Amino acid sequence: MPAVNAVIIGQELIEKALIDAFETWTEEDINDAHWDDQFRNMGKWPYDNETRRKNGEVVTSPRDIYDLGELHESGVKSYRFERSSNGAEANWHWDAKNSSGQEYAWYVHEGEGTNVTARPFTDDISIPSSFFFKAPGKALKLRVTQFLDRLNAS
Amino acid sequence: MDISQVREAIVTLLGDSPNLLGKYILPNAVEIPAVYVVGQKSVPNEWQVKGLELTIRQYPEVLPNAGVGVAVVLQQWEVVLVQYNPDGKEIADAMDRMARRFPDATFRYTPGDDIAYERCRIIIPDMTIRRLYAEP
Numbered sequence: 001m002p003a004v005n006a007v008i009i010g011q012e013l014i015e016k017a018l019i020d021a022f023e024t025w026t027e028e029d030i031n032d033a034h035w036d037d038q039f040r041n042m043g044k045w046p047y048d049n050e051t052r053r054k055n056g057e058v059v060t061s062p063r064d065i066y067d068l069g070e071l072h073e074s075g076v077k078s079y080r081f082e083r084s085s086n087g088a089e090a091n092w093h094w095d096a097k098n099s100s101g102q103e104y105a106w107y108v109h110e111g112e113g114t115n116v117t118a119r120p121f122t123d124d125i126s127i128p129s130s131f132f133f134k135a136p137g138k139a140l141k142l143r144v145t146q147f148l149d150r151l152n153a154s
Numbered sequence: 155m156d157i158s159q160v161r162e163a164i165v166t167l168l169g170d171s172p173n174l175l176g177k178y179i180l181p182n183a184v185e186i187p188a189v190y191v192v193g194q195k196s197v198p199n200e201w202q203v204k205g206l207e208l209t210i211r212q213y214p215e216v217l218p219n220a221g222v223g224v225a226v227v228l229q230q231w232e233v234v235l236v237q238y239n240p241d242g243k244e245i246a247d248a249m250d251r252m253a254r255r256f257p258d259a260t261f262r263y264t265p266g267d268d269i270a271y272e273r274c275r276i277i278i279p280d281m282t283i284r285r286l287y288a289e290p
Contacts, residue, residue: 048196110262111234112270116196118234120262120275127260129279133217133228 013151019088021147022140023081026090029139030125031079037135038121039072040064045119065119070096071105092122155280157191157212160231165189167255168208174244174251176205206244207236214280224283231278236271249274 008014038044047061054068066072074096081090094105104113111118124134131137155163168174169187176188179202188205190197193212197203214229233252237245249261259278266272 106264107270110264110273110275112264112273114269118275123277127230127277129258129260129277130215130217130228130230133219 010151014148017147017151018144019083021143022088022090023083024147025136025140025143026079026081029143030090030136031076031092034124034136035072035076035121038124039066039069046117047119048116065108065121071108075105155229155231157210160233160278161189161191161210163255164208164210164233164252167251168206168248170251174206174248176203176207176238176244178203178207203236203238205237205239205242206248207234207238208248209234209236218284221283223286225286227282227284229280229282231280233276233278234273235276236273237266238271240266240272245272245274249276252276 042064043062044064045062047059047063050058050060051063052058057067071094075092075094078093078095079090080092082088095103096105098104107113107115109118109120109122123130125131125136132141165175165187177185178188178190178197179185181200185204188203188207190207190209191212192209197207197209211232214231217228217230218225219228220226235245235248235252249263252259253261256276256278259276262275262277264270264273264275
C-alpha cells in the first residue's frame with residue numbers, strides 16, 4: 001500500500017517570516033505608500049461642493065484630502081508596530097485637531113459636519129470583503145510570498 | 155444586482171411594517187419617502203428631511219479580478235442612513251434589518267454630536283462573474 005507523509009518543519013522560522021512580512025507591509029506598503037495615495041491623489045475623491053482651503057486653493061471634484069497635510073501627517077507619525085507572544089499589531093490614530101480642539105478625522109472619513117461627502121481613507125484596509133481585491137491586500141499577498149520564498153532559498 | 159434591485163430590496167426591507175423610513179418635504183409642501191439615489195445629483199438643498207433618510211450611491215465600486223475567460227467582479231454598494239430627528243430610534247432597527255438581510259455587509263456607525271447627525275454607512279459586497287467575451 002502506498003503511503004505518504006507530509007510535515008512542516010521550522011514553524012518558528014515560518015512564523016517569524018510571516019510577522020516580518022506583515023511588518024514590512026505595514027511600514028512600506030501602508031504607512032509610506034498607501035496613506036500617500038489616499039491623501040495626495042488629486043483624482044481620488046468625488047465631492048459635492050466647491051471648497052476654499054486653508055492653503056488658499058479652491059478645489060472642486062474630484063480632489064485630494066491633503067490641504068496643509070496636518071491630517072495626513074498625524075496618521076503617518078502615529079504609526080506603531082508591536083510584536084508580542086501572540087503575534088503582531090500595527091496601529092494608526094489620525095489625531096489632528098480642528099480650530100475647536102476636536103479631532104476631525106472621522107468627519108472627513110464619514111462625511112460629517114461641514115464635510116458633505118465621505119472620504120473613507122481607511123476602507124481599503126478595513127473592509128474584509130474587498131481587502132484582497134485592492135492594492136493593500138495584493139501587496140500583503142506579495143510580501144508573504146516574498147518572505148516565505150526567502151526561507152526556501154536559505 | 156443593479157441599482158434598481160438594490161433600491162427596491164432596501165426600500166422593501168425598511169418600509170415594511172412598521173415603516174422606518176422618514177420623509178422629504180419638498181418646497182411645495184409635498185411629502186415623499188426619504189430615499190434618494192445619489193449619483194449625477196445629490197439630494198437638493200431645499201428639500202427638508204424628517205426622520206430616517208436613506209441614500210444609495212448610484213454606481214457601485216467595481217473591483218475586478220481576472221480569471222480564465224471570466225472576470226470575478228466584486229461590486230460594492232454604499233448605503234447611508236442618517237437619523238435627522240435626534241430622539242428617533244429608527245436607525246437602530248434599520249441597522250438590525252440590514253444586518254439580517256445583508257450579513258456580509260460592513261457597518262460604519264457614527265453617534266450624533268453637536269455638529270453631526272447620527273448615521274451609519276453600510277458597504278454591501280455583491281460578487282458576480284462576468285464573461286470576458288460574448289457567447290458565440
